[in-house]
Amino acid sequence: MSLHKHHVQHDAMVLDPAFDGGVGAIPKHRLPRTTQEAGAAMRFVRDELMLDGNARQNLATFVTTWMEPEAQALIQMSLEKNIIDKDEYPQSAEIERRCVNILANLWNAPAPTGGTDAVGCSTTGSSEAAMLAGMAMKWRWRARREAAGQDATRPNIVMGANVQVCWEKFARYWDVEARLIPLDGATHLTAAQAAAACDENTIGVVAVLGSTFDGSYEPVAGIAAALDRLQLDTGLDVPVHVDAASGGFIAPFLDPELPWDFRLERVQSINSSGHKYGLVYPGVGWVLWRGADSLPADLIFSVDYLGGSMPTFALNFSRPAAQVIAQYYVLVRYGFAGYRRIQQRSRDIALYIADGVGKLGLFTLFSRGEELPVLAFSLTTPDTWSVYDLSHELRSFGWIVPAYPMPEGMAGVDVLRVVVRNGFTYDLAEAFLADLAKSVERLSGKAPARVAFHH
Numbered sequence: 381m382s383l384h385k386h387h388v389q390h391d392a393m394v395l396d397p398a399f400d401g402g403v404g405a406i407p408k409h410r411l412p413r414t415t416q417e418a419g420a421a422m423r424f425v426r427d428e429l430m431l432d433g434n435a436r437q438n439l440a441t442f443v444t445t446w447m448e449p450e451a452q453a454l455i456q457m458s459l460e461k462n463i464i465d466k467d468e469y470p471q472s473a474e475i476e477r478r479c480v481n482i483l484a485n486l487w488n489a490p491a492p493t494g495g496t497d498a499v500g501c502s503t504t505g506s507s508e509a510a511m512l513a514g515m516a517m518k519w520r521w522r523a524r525r526e527a528a529g530q531d532a533t534r535p536n537i538v539m540g541a542n543v544q545v546c547w548e549k550f551a552r553y554w555d556v557e558a559r560l561i562p563l564d565g566a567t568h569l570t571a572a573q574a575a576a577a578c579d580e581n582t583i584g585v586v587a588v589l590g591s592t593f594d595g596s597y598e599p600v601a602g603i604a605a606a607l608d609r610l611q612l613d614t615g616l617d618v619p620v621h622v623d624a625a626s627g628g629f630i631a632p633f634l635d636p637e638l639p640w641d642f643r644l645e646r647v648q649s650i651n652s653s654g655h656k657y658g659l660v661y662p663g664v665g666w667v668l669w670r671g672a673d674s675l676p677a678d679l680i681f682s683v684d685y686l687g688g689s690m691p692t693f694a695l696n697f698s699r700p701a702a703q704v705i706a707q708y709y710v711l712v713r714y715g716f717a718g719y720r721r722i723q724q725r726s727r728d729i730a731l732y733i734a735d736g737v738g739k740l741g742l743f744t745l746f747s748r749g750e751e752l753p754v755l756a757f758s759l760t761t762p763d764t765w766s767v768y769d770l771s772h773e774l775r776s777f778g779w780i781v782p783a784y785p786m787p788e789g790m791a792g793v794d795v796l797r798v799v800v801r802n803g804f805t806y807d808l809a810e811a812f813l814a815d816l817a818k819s820v821e822r823l824s825g826k827a828p829a830r831v832a833f834h835h
C-alpha cells in the first residue's frame with residue numbers, strides 16, 4: 381500500500397539539460413541506475429525542497445525554525461556523532477548529563493537528584509519521552525499490584541481529550557486503556573475530572589502544561605491536590621506525569637511562581653521538547669524522573685562506557701548527538717536571562733496578535749498567549765465561511781495557520797491556532813494581522829477578490 385498518491389506517468393522527472401548540468405532523467409521512486417555528479421544531485425534535491433512551506437510564515441508548528449549560526453556550526457561539527465557510543469564520545473555523554481541536571485534544577489527536582497545526578501535522558505522528542513515515562517508508570521503500577529497479589533492485567537491512564545496524539549499512541553502500543561476525559565467547561569482537563577476518572581487500575585494521570593489545542597496550562601497543582609484528597613479518601617496513590625512539551629521551557633522563565641513541576645510531590649516525571657521552546661532544531665526531547673525510585677530498574681540497560689558501563693533508557697539505539705550538543709549550547713549561550721527575554725517576547729507578540737484578532741470583532745479567543753505564546757480563536761457567529769476557509773485564504777498570502785475541531789466535549793467548535801516562536805517579530809505580526817483582515821474582507825465579499833498592489 382502506498383501512503384502517497386502519484387501520477388505514474390511522471391515517475392521520472394526530466395530536467396532541462398541547460399539547467400540540470402546533465403542529470404537527465406532521475407527516477408523518483410526507484411534507485412537510479414547510475415551515479416550522479418554531487419553538485420547536480422544536490423541541486424535536484426534542493427529544488428524539490430523549495431516546494432516546502434516557508435518556515436518564517438509557518439504559524440502552525442511549535443518546533444524551532446531558527447538557530448544562530450554558531451549553533452548551526454556546532455551541529456555541523458557533530459553530525460557524525462552517535463549519542464549511544466558513550467565509549468567513543470564520552471564528552472557528548474557528559475554534555476547530555478549536564479543538560480539533564482540543568483533541567484532537573486530548572487524543574488525543581490528534590491536534592492540529591494537535583495544536584496548533579498538527576499534521573500533522566502534525552503530522547504528524539506516528547507513522543508519518545510512519553511513512551512518512556514508511560515512505561516515507567518505502567519511498570520511501577522504493575523509491580524505494586526503484583527506485590528499485593530492483585531490483578532495487574534487491565535491498566536488505564538487518565539488524561540484530557542485534548543492530549544497530544546503521542547499519549548493515545550502510548551496507550552495503544554503498550555496496551556493501556558486510554559481514559560480520555562471529554563472537555564467540560566474548560567479547554568483542558570480539570571482537577572475534579574481527573575480524580576473522578578481514577579481507579580485502582582490507573583497507572584497515572586497526564587497533566588499537560590500547554591495544551592496543543594490552545595496553549596492553555598492544565599491546573600497541575602489542582603490535579604495533584606485532587607489526587608491527594610483521593611488518596612486520603614480511598615487509599616489510591618495515583619502519580620502525575622506532566623507533559624510539558626512546550627511549557628517546560630516557558631513556565632520556569634515566565635511563570636516562576638506557578639508550581640507545576642517537581643515542587644509538587646505527586647509529580648513523578650516530566651517530559652519536554654528541546655526542539656520546541658527549548659529552542660533547538662528538530663530531534664531532541666527530554667524526560668526526567670523525580671528520583672531513582674520513580675524509574676523501575678528493569679527498564680534500564682547498560683552500554684559500554686570508558687571500560688565500564690553506563691545506564692541507558694531509550695527506544696532507539698543509534699541517534700544523533702548533534703541536537704543534544706546544540707541544546708547544551710543554547711542553555712549555556714542564553715542562560716536564564718536569555719530564555720526569559722526570548723520567551724517573554726514571544727508571549728508579548730502573541731498577546732499583540734490576540735488584541736488585533738479581537739479588534740476584528742468576529743472571533744472568540746480561547747487563549748491570547750498569556751500561558752504558552754499561542755492563541756486559538758473561533759468564529760463567534762456562524763457565517764457563510766468557516767475558519768477552514770480562512771485558513772485557506774491566509775495560505776494565499778503564504779501564512780500557514782491550521783484550523784481544526786476542538787476535542788470531545790467542545791464538538792462543533794472549530795478554531796484557528798497561531799503559535800508564536802523565537803524569530804517571529806512585531807513586523808511579521810503586523811503583516812499577519814493585515815493579511816488576516818484582507819482575508820476576512822475577501823471571504824465576506826466586502827472587497828474584490830484581487831487586491832491592487834499599491835501603497
Ligand SMILES: *Cc1c(COP(=O)(O)O)cnc(C)c1O
Nearest residue numbers: 505506507544546592623625653
Ligand atoms: C508537541 C507535543 C508532543 C509531541 O512532541 P514531539 O517532540 O513532537 O514528539 C507531546 N505533547 C505535547 C503537549 C506537545 O505539544
